[in-house]
Amino acid sequence: MTVRAARLAGVAGVAVTVLGLTTVPAAAAADSGITFAECAPELGAPRGTGCAQLAVPLDYTDAAGKQITLTLAAAGSLDAPDVLVVNPGGPGESGIGTPQQVVASMSPELRDKYLVVSFDPRGVGASSPVDCGDTSGLVPTPMPPNEPADADQEQQRVGIARSIADACAQHSGDLLPHITTQNTARDMDRIRTALGKDKLDYLGYSYGTELGATYATMFPATSGKMVLDSVVDPTASGYESGFEQDPALQHRAGQFFEWAAKQDATYHLGTTGDAVAGTWNDLRGKLGAEPLENKVGSAELDNMLASTMYIDASWPTLARAVTDYRAGETSALTSAAGQLALSAVNGPQLAYNCADDEWPADWRKWHADTTRAATESPLFAWLNTWYSAPCAFWKAPTAPPLEIGSGDVPPVLLVQAKDDSATPFPGAQRMQRAFEGSRMVLSDGGNHGQFLFDQNDCVDKPVTQYLLTGQLPAADVKCAAPPAPGE
Known part of the structure; x- marks a missing residue:
């Protein structure tokens, strides 16, 4: 699924309000000053948000x-003297709720320093969204198993991917060539100018790290303090990044199975990680043969596991759902599958992923590479491939190549978890090499989205200090992981 969504956890409310902001537009963006006022009800913005x-x-x-x-x-x-622009990830994630989440989790000193601003990137949500039409008829429920049993089953899934690409082109064709990360970086510079700022201070999570790195490469002179959290590999194409994720997801699933084994008195899934893995595979086989209520098959179960790998706080929910299913209570599994089905086709995310890089057009390469990856990552290789498969048939040109970190780029602050499965650690190391002089705050955990949301003071303090002073840590910072749930 080339999963690039960031995890911005729900946070306790802090009394903050935005009554309105007017800035004097810069000469380069005449008549484009920004005034924040009450958000339109249809945006669903949290209370205290201005739009x-x-x-x-x-x-x-x-x-x-x-x-x-x-x-x-x-x-x-x-009254805050500075502005912090935040991207929550995706690509394709709305930023309307992001400022309130970030402000509510900031230290008092950061809240005094920054007005937090986010946005729906072009093609997303309330910003000229990509529309793929009604795709409900294109995606069957339940889906066929992710790993095809035969050539006919594989071609069924290929046909679904082709139909999704065709639907997006039919409904958004003129828009698709312009939905790229490079154009969104240009949009951010327009936002900076309209806000009257000489420099862009920025916090990006997950895909937001790719966006921030793209901005810093294209606009190094106006890049201010840059925090890139849960870092995308700047050297890998979208196609390659999926195969980087596969073994990282498989490793993280092994950690989940080991955790469940320690909680066997609660969940009764097995007393060792291997035993829990066996229970899980038995369940996959059962649902593959007899989908639950004709809604939850093995593919839907795989989706649940992949989504749960982002943050260990969600592990108890999945473990409990499986335990309840084995005891005859099925509502939790069907509910989770229904929620995931609502986002089965994410047009904006596909638009960015498919247009940012070139993708193989010959399905034989996809088949060969995925078959090889599945020997090491059997739970995720085919799932990831099907998530991105519409890119093999996408009806839009790709963006011109951009070497991230080329030119006179500024150093940045990277934040990463060692076992993050959505944005694996080696990619963060490559990003650090691309931005000479950068520093990294590394957690020993595996949660996706660290700063402000993993409740880890060792991570939060150096990032907060950097945003307050502009001074990078003297050396990389290594942090222990917070305890897993129930430990």
């Missing part, structure tokens, strides 16, 4: 031509 709109070019090669509208959101004090 605004900004026009940007659809096509930056014709900047005076057709414009599209970005929707921005902000939270924090209007």
